[in-house]
Each structure stands twice: as structure tokens, then as C-alpha cells.
Amino acid sequence: MKTLSPNTGLTRLYDFFNTTGLERLSGLDRSYFEGLSDNEKLEAWNFLKNNFPSSGDKIAGLFLLNARKALDLFKEQVVLPLEEDLYPEDRREMEENRMLMLRYIVALDKDEKYVDLMNTFAMSEFDNVRADFAEYLPVWGATIRSLEILKGMIFTETKTIPISSAIRKFMAIYGLDSSTDETRYKALYRALRLGNEREKIAAITQIESRT
Known part of the structure; x- marks a missing residue:
């Protein structure tokens, strides 16, 4: 030094x-x-x-x-x-x-090629890196591939921080956060976090159809 x-x-x-x-x-x-x-x-x-x-x-x-x-x-x-x-x-x-x-x-x-590089880390063996992917993914750059990855994490991720990060980012991409409609936000978040497959599909459908 x-x-x-x-x-x-x-x-x-x-x-x-x-x-x-x-x-x-x-x-x-x-x-x-x-x-x-x-x-x-x-x-x-x-x-x-x-x-x-x-x-x-x-x-x-x-x-x-x-x-x-x-x-x-x-x-x-x-x-x-x-x-x-x-x-x-x-x-x-x-x-x-x-x-x-x-x-x-x-x-x-705002170049999507860097978002594509971020997408590759969603499958990392390390749960904190998977959480980083969801946390760092820019709302502006959420490609179709990125959205599919986030939905996949919602159904398959077993670690608390990565799945929570994936849910929050997925909802944010569709303009949902706790300040927009706290009651609805909490209900959708709970369905995506703790619901069964049918409940998660229903919540995702509601979010994706939001105008």
C-alpha cells in the first residue's frame, strides 16, 4: 500500500x-x-x-x-x-x-443488451445474486424475457429475499407499489408470495391486465 x-x-x-x-x-x-x-x-x-x-x-x-x-x-x-x-x-x-x-x-x-446480460444471473446458484438480479433489473428495460424470468422465480424460488425481490419488481413494472393502493398491493403480494399455483396465476393475470 x-x-x-x-x-x-x-x-x-x-x-x-x-x-x-x-x-x-x-x-x-x-x-x-x-x-x-x-x-x-x-x-x-x-x-x-x-x-x-x-x-x-x-x-x-x-x-x-x-x-x-x-x-x-x-x-x-x-x-x-x-x-x-x-x-x-x-x-x-x-x-x-x-x-x-x-x-x-x-x-x-438504456441499452437492452445489458439487461440481457443481467437476465443470465437470475439462474445463479447464489440466492443473493438472484435477489440482486430482481432488485437491479430496471423497470424501463423489462423485456419479455425478463418478465418471464420474474414469473418463473415467483413460482419456483424457495429463498425469501429472491422471491420477495422478484415479486416487488414484477409489480413495479406494472406500476404497482404500496403507495398506489396499499390494500390491493398487499393482497396481490400475499397471493404471489404465499398462494398456491392457482392463486399465483390469478394474481399475475390481474397484474398483467391492469390498465
Whole structure:
């Protein structure tokens, strides 16, 4: 790790990556880059760019520092195949980081090819990655394939967070959230979350026919 003088604007950023406590869990925010000189921003960029696909914190930092420039890096990375011969924990982390990059991409670029890449993670072996897919899927980019995947998750997903995320996103795509009609929303959500197959089909039909 490069040693910085106490008065450098980058000290806090470097210190962040040396901590394991609450500050690290809270993640980076824009305050880490406020007041940096152009040279310090360049140094921060080069530091964060190093091995960024393996670090969710570095991915987030790059986006906070220069979103458009970061997207160019992310777009190059997300089309590359993921490594296969990894330990499960390493595979999980790589998939999480890939999903994070895709989340940032679709936030600024409405290109369905990146939504198609997100769709592939709906079948991940890791329940948190499947939840990330449903959570990060943009409402604007919900393709027919994406909708079919979400419906499939509603019928087959067994883990609480992924199925809850899939239901919320499916309903949001059709303009339903708890603020629109709380009573109806809760009833439809309950049917999709806890209902049998017939009840789920009926709820989906109601949602899809909503005008």
C-alpha cells in the first residue's frame, strides 16, 4: 500500500481500504472524493482501477468518482466470461461484482443488451445474486424475457429475499407499489408470495391486465 502524507486528500480513501469495521461496511460515498485536486482524482482513479472487478468497493468508488468514465470500464468487463474454476465464495463475489457493474450501466445507458446480460444471473446458484438480479433489473428495460424470468422465480424460488425481490419488481413494472393502493398491493403480494399455483396465476393475470 502506498504511504500518503497526513495532509493528502486521499488519506481517507486509502484508510477506507485498510479498515474492516463499521466504516467499511457502510461503503464509499461521494464525501471521499470531495475537495480532491485533479492530480489526486487521477491518483484515486488509478488506485481504484487496479483489480476493480474483484472489489465491489472499488467498482462503487470508480462510479462515484467519474460515472461516465467508469461505465466504459464496466462495459468492457461485463461482456467477458466469468472464471469457472473458482471456490464457491469466489464465484459468488465475482457474480455480485458483475451484477453491480451492470446495475451502474443500466442506470445511465438504456441499452437492452445489458439487461440481457443481467437476465443470465437470475439462474445463479447464489440466492443473493438472484435477489440482486430482481432488485437491479430496471423497470424501463423489462423485456419479455425478463418478465418471464420474474414469473418463473415467483413460482419456483424457495429463498425469501429472491422471491420477495422478484415479486416487488414484477409489480413495479406494472406500476404497482404500496403507495398506489396499499390494500390491493398487499393482497396481490400475499397471493404471489404465499398462494398456491392457482392463486399465483390469478394474481399475475390481474397484474398483467391492469390498465
